[in-house]
Amino acid sequence: MTAPLAWDDFRLVKAISDQRGLTQAAERLGINHSTAFRRLGQIEASLRTPLFERHRTGYVPTPAAEEMVRIAARMEEDVLAFTRRIESCGLTPAGELRVTTAASLLTGLLTPILAAFCARCPEVRLDVVVSEQALNLAKRDADVALRATNDPPDTLVGRxxxxxxxxxxxxxxxxxxxxxxxxxxxxxxxxxxxxxAARYVQERTAPERVILRLDTVQGLADAVESGIGIGPLPCVIGDPRPGLVRLSAPEPELAAGLWLLTHPDLRRAARVRAFLDFVGDALTRQRDLIEGGRPGG
Structure with a gap:
């Protein structure tokens, strides 16, 4: 008769499957390699079946491990959903709030608003994750996202x-x-x-005229201001810089919506509701600058 499995056993198997190796899985779970190795051996011995095939390219899950991974994913989602529901019951804005946004939106635009929010809600501790990529709010990579997009996920709510x-x-x-x-x-x-924006450049000049490509909007603005070349920028980044001038009117093909988003289970949480209302109203008051209506700031 096999020994009963614990939740941590499923977490370990899922981590090994996701990371394709013991070392990375151990780091993700905050345990050492030898502990992960020993625990995996104990699980396989208890189940009397191998869970991974060891290849030079990494650990490949067996059908038994794949079933454990599916169960672990469901358990993980249930835990997150329960946590979101409990957090939504709070009445006073307090606790940690993880916010994700792009560096180009944080610098100059969002930072002063965050300072004012912290003064208004001192019991809320902000954890800002700067990322050009969209984080997964369903998995609690962040609680609130300020995103530039024309196609926000259907799984999120906001304005x-x-x-x-x-x-x-x-x-x-x-x-x-x-x-x-x-x-x-x-x-x-x-x-x-x-x-x-990259396509916009390609359509307006020859490839040999493109001197530099960058993967941050802030870096792009710095490059234009330093004289490396001309280039497209969000007006909210370009207009406040006295060293820059517009060479065109706002280009409709480059426009994107500015969305403030959260998970449906979190929208009633006091700290989330307070943040959405405060930051949303503050950014709405700057709509003219964001939409390119005030050249030169």
Whole structure:
């Protein structure tokens, strides 16, 4: 008769399957390699079946392990859903709140608003995750996301605050006698999530005129301001910089919605509700700047 399995046994098997190895799985779970190795051996001995095939390329789960992984995923989601429901019962804004946004939205735009929110709700501790990639709010990678997107996930709820306008920018001392397509250009990297902006550059100049590609919008703005080349930028980033000038009106093809999003189970949590209301209202008051209506800030 096999010994009963514990929740941690399922977590270990899932981690090994996800990471394809013991060392990485142990690091993810915060245990050492020898402990993970010993526990896996004990689970396999208890079940009287191997859970992984050991290959040079990593650990490959057997059908038994794949079933444990599926069960672990369901258990993990149930735990997260329970946690979200319990947290939503709080009446006073307090506790940790994890917020994710892109660096280009944090610097200059969101940081002063966060400072004001912290003063308003001192019992809330903010954990800001700066990422150009969308984190998974369902898995609690973050509680709230401020995202630039035209297609927010159906699994999240929130509000569209504004439309982020983009335009073409160059240094204020740019030689305007040189046609735009003959200027030196800088471009967002398509992997940045700015595929439309990268395509915009490709359609307006020859490949050899693109001197630099960057995977952050902030870096792109710095490159334009330093004179490396002209390039597309969000107006909320380009307009406040006195060293930059617009070379075009806002380009409709580059516009993206600015969304403040959370998981449905968390929207009634006091700290989440307070954050959504405060930050949403503050950003709405800056809609004119975000939508490119105030050149030069």
């Amino acid at each position: 569209r605050l504004a439309t982020i306008a983009w335009a073409l920018y160059g240094r204020a001392d740019l030689d305007r006698s040189v046609p735009l397509d003959a200027q030196r250009w800088v471009s967002p990297a398509p992997r940045l999530g700015a595929a439309a």
